[in-house]
Amino acid sequence: MADRDAPLNPYPLAEPGLWVERVGERTFAAGTPALFLDRDGTINVDTGYPDDPAKMVLLGGIVPVIAAANRRGIPVVIVTNQSGIARGYFGWGDFAAVNGRVLDLLRADNASVDMVVACAYHDAGEGPLAIADHPMRKPNPGMLLEAAKRLGLDLKRSLIVGDKPADMEAGRRAGLSRGWLVDGDATGEAGFEVLPLRDRDDLEGLLAAVEAL
Secondary structure (H helix, E strand, O other): OOOOOOOOOOOOEEEOOEEEEEOOOOOOOOOEOOEEEOOEOOOEOOOOOOOOHHHOOEOHHHHHHHHHHHHOOOOEEEEEEOHHHHOOOOOHHHHHHHHHHHHHHHHHOOOOOOEEEEEOOOOOOOHHHOOOOOOOOOOOOHHHHHHHHHHOEOOOOOEEEEOOHHHHHHHHHHOOOEEEEEOOOOEEEOOEEEEEEOOHHHHHHHHHHHHHO
């Protein structure tokens, strides 16, 4: 017989397809800008549909950027699409294990994250996760808006780093003014600038922008 006192879901799910995890105990003044980061392909090597913590390897270039945000008292927020959950490739427990490993690897390099927001909704999913164009799924801005609401962030002054155009579009729709695209080119639209993140010079520019916050 199941334990009636056991929680129905042990994970920080705001709804069936939305993970919102507050990490650590750092507090921030209202109106603080944030550093938003995609996870797979931006913080760690993208293994496709990551479900094995042992395969997680950090992309070293981003670690000093996160550490710089930590020193400046800038919240660091991961915003990650996880359609593998909707597709049935793995579950929230696997996500928790992989994400925990990524956070542990960052801590070992003296870098930390303050919030993780993950969206599992996808039109190719199953059951309640089978939703097309969900407002929380990038390129929609829902995950950024959710973090801003919970942390009291100034989105206009915030930055986003990602490896896909959808990351940049989510930043633009959320009202950010700048984003850095891994292995991308400088593009953008009115009011939103997309900068490349391809080499050391680009990384120095991102570091300078974080320090300026």
